[in-house]
Amino acid sequence: MLSKGEYLKDLLYRYQVNFDISENYKLENVTYPAYAYFHSFSEKYVLRKEAQLWAVNAFEHVFFITEDELSKATLDLVREHITESIEPQLVRKGGKYPQKDHMCSYITFVLLTDGELSDEVKKEVKKFRFDKGYMFNFRGHSEARIAAISMKTEEIVTNSNARDMRKLLQDVFDKQGRKEISPSSGEIAC
Template identity: 25%
Template sequence: MNNIEYMKELSERLKAYYNVSFDISLKDRKFEMFAKFNNRTSRYVLMKKSEIYAFENNEFIFYKNVEKLSKEDLFEIKDFVQKNIEHIVKVNDEHMSSTITFIFCGNIILDKETIKAIQGFRYYKSFLWGIKGWVNVKFIFVNPETWDIYTNKYGEGDRKKFLFCI
């Protein structure tokens, strides 16, 4: 399976729950696919107009095909998130948590230093000491030819979700 086939299969699987769009740009970065999921939960008394509270959880998936990936690229992604967090996550009174997932896909073999950097990749940010929610970042690299997948610790639970052909 090549990168394009993987992206098409992934987008078809995501369309059931996510709003999927292709070829998007955010600031100076281009991504082949972007998917967004929003879950809003509320509690009310008798009528929906009488809400007691509400909270929302969001997930954003950025997909990019790559021909090379290095440790420096991960630093650039972290810097990109730090500079653009307010453009990705819309924090309001109902925001509880958001997850940003970066999927890099390529038919390349990664060196041990890059694999270690992926596994050690961490990004967490709280808004107003957690009162207005928080953001975590997952980083996932997939090689659809060899079916190698490397994730950071926060992305470990999504291994099967993004490696669906095995």
């Protein structure tokens, strides 16, 4: 069985290609084992940069949580932290709206647990929603993505916004499993 620490280390290794990673990241009164940040800027202009047609900024904030057991209370705390701290501070940066040319901000949570995922947790993760538009979406929107992962059963549950993450999250288990098998004999290496 893969430990939460090993899984997180491997996952962060994959994220570091495109994201800035901070370990033991503190936001208000909560400390996360890791936080990953991504920003993309695109623009279109005619002949010279001064003649800009459009520009867009896209962001992703990924928070990693490790727990012995996940519960509905954990998900309630995640929702509260999104609405009370993350969205106002990291998306809007304390303002009424995000900056000009803001297109979208993804707020992603990856929840790792040693235990099994209870039916209640699976149900809550699947129905987890946060989507907020700014100025009728003229200043873009933000949305939450959430994935819960059991180290014991290697089960991955996501909400609908995070379903594209499943392949990456499953690949960590698949690659770790292949490392334990000796290629010459097909036996488990000790």
